[in-house]
Amino acid sequence: SNVTIVNDGDAARYEKIAYIAYSEIARKTLHVCFMLGTDQNCSHCVKCCRTMINLELLGVLDQFSTFDARLLTPDNISRIFSYDEFDRDVLRSLQVLAKEKGREDIVQAIERSFRHTDRIERCWRIIRAWKQRYRLRKAAGVFEKILLRNTIL
Numbered sequence: 001s002n003v004t005i006v007n008d009g010d011a012a013r014y015e016k017i018a019y020i021a022y023s024e025i026a027r028k029t030l031h032v033c034f035m036l037g038t039d040q041n042c043s044h045c046v047k048c049c050r051t052m053i054n055l056e057l058l059g060v061l062d063q064f065s066t067f068d069a070r071l072l073t074p075d076n077i078s079r080i081f082s083y084d085e086f087d088r089d090v091l092r093s094l095q096v097l098a099k100e101k102g103r104e105d106i107v108q109a110i111e112r113s114f115r116h117t118d119r120i121e122r123c124w125r126i127i128r129a130w131k132q133r134y135r136l137r138k139a140a141g142v143f144e145k146i147l148l149r150n151t152i153l
Helices: 013-020 024-029 046-058 074-078 085-100 104-131 134-148
Strands: none
Touching: 013 046, 013 085, 046 074, 046 085, 046 104, 074 104, 085 104, 104 134
8 A cells, every 4th residue: 555656658568567577576476457356366357368468478477376377378369358449459569579479379369359359349339229228228238248258358
């Protein structure tokens, strides 16, 4: 509670993670997850996945005890949902980096995640419209759960 974090600089996310990637303290304590509501990382949400991709591209993911590296698979990467253009930009930068590092598996998985997001977005527009109508609200909730069941949010 006595710590203040100030964003001082214009470094890209990858550069920030590269900066801390070799810190022994970060390897034991890095926490990015908002899903569990604890100091643990779920290693499954979008924030955990993006961070793990960064660490994997740096070659240090296996040294971070705060993540379950086994969950970073091309299949899981391909199920990441991009909420907005910012999310897509983050993934695009990771895709470029993966290409530079020769990680075609990650490049292709990110490309599949974009297609996955596009498919969901088309259906989600309809579901959101249904949620506005009282009689369709319950059905919309059911369809939304089905639509998102294999998605990393």
